[in-house]
Amino acid sequence: MFPFLRRGPGRLTPRQARQRTSDGEAVLLDVRETPEWQAGHAPGALHLPLSRLATGAPLPGEARDRPVIAICRSGNRSRQAAKLLAERGVDATDVSGGMTAWARQGLPVIGTGGGSGVIA
Numbered sequence: 236m237f238p239f240l241r242r243g244p245g246r247l248t249p250r251q252a253r254q255r256t257s258d259g260e261a262v263l264l265d266v267r268e269t270p271e272w273q274a275g276h277a278p279g280a281l282h283l284p285l286s287r288l289a290t291g292a293p294l295p296g297e298a299r300d301r302p303v304i305a306i307c308r309s310g311n312r313s314r315q316a317a318k319l320l321a322e323r324g325v326d327a328t329d330v331s332g333g334m335t336a337w338a339r340q341g342l343p344v345i346g347t348g349g350g351s352g353v354i355a
Contacts, residue, residue, distance in 0.1 A: 245328045249330055250340060253277075265334075266307050271308060302328075304329065306337070310330060310333040
């Protein structure tokens with residue numbers, strides 16, 4: 236409503252994020268910790284935990300020079316990640332509601348073996 240009051244990068248709905256990443260416009264970066272990622276993540280998402288990103292870890296190669304959409308479990312860590320990335324000059328946003336909202340909207344979640352995953 237008042238875009239001039241918004242702080243930090245914008246936020247997307249899970250469906251908006253899915254559209255932007257499935258058409259190749261952006262990459263989805265899951266910033267949850269490894270056990271959470273292994274339990275279930277969005278197909279095609281890249282993984283870099285916020286704990287590593289916060290200590291200066293570089294983006295995965297596939298995410299460099301591309302818009303990045305960060306996602307976590309609920310949207311808190313991904314919001315932090317988007318801010319960190321924006322400070323590095325990355326075109327970054329995040330998913331409001333995270334993987335919990337993603338799954339609630341019926342979007343696919345896979346485990347590390349490629350089968351059906353769960354949100355941990």
